[in-house]
Amino acid sequence: MNKTIISLCILLLVVGTVQSVTYLEMTPYSQADCSGQSEGIGFSLVVGQCFAIDQTFYTVELSSDHSNATMYQYSDTACKDRVSYSDRDFVSNYCYQAPNLVWNNWVEANNYVKISVVVNPPYIPEYGHRQTTYAPGDQNCFGNPQFYWYATNNTKIYYDNQVAVFNCYHGQSYEIKCTPGCATYNMMLSCTNFYGNKYGNIVESC
Secondary structure, three states: OHHHHHHHHHHHHHHHHHHOOEEEEEEEEOOOOOOOOEOOEEEEEEOOOOEEEOOEEEEEEEOOOOOEEEEEEEOOOOOOOEOHHHOEEEEOOOEEEOOOOOOOOOOOOOOEEEEEEEEOOOOOOOOOEEEEEEOOOOOOOOOOOOEEEEEOOOEEEEEOOEEEEEEEEOOEEEEEEEOOOEEEEEOOEEEEOOOOHHHOEEEEEO
């Protein structure tokens, strides 16, 4: 009996270790000091893994006390050949102009983001829209996300002569696009691979 209990404890410890994951969070704000209500386009990036945003590969590394983070860019799919001039440094609890990390290249974040580090987040909140990248081997998109960008409800995005607004309604993500006439599009997308398995799999949701 004791051996069974010990074996179960060891199994639980191993499972907990495997599932443990850390993210660099970029929470969006409209104010330059990141005060007020969170709104705009934000990001979440997995720490310590090689992942793709669109067709470019990155890693995020933390200092030992999690107070500083560095985002590295690579020219290869295995994150071995670093693009040295592209390093980006972030300090936890500081406010920055949002980086341009949106997967759709027509969308540009014109807000600010506050930096934080989250270990084993219990859940992902519901947003107006979220585009999530999963590891190349995760063909059902059931594992931990590697990266996602999101737009809070009622976020307005301006590009060319158009304006788009994202909203989540009854668990469905919608984009209202005006040029100046308006049309509504359902933005939901199940686990899909766009550019081949090496770039990961994408889900679009709230």
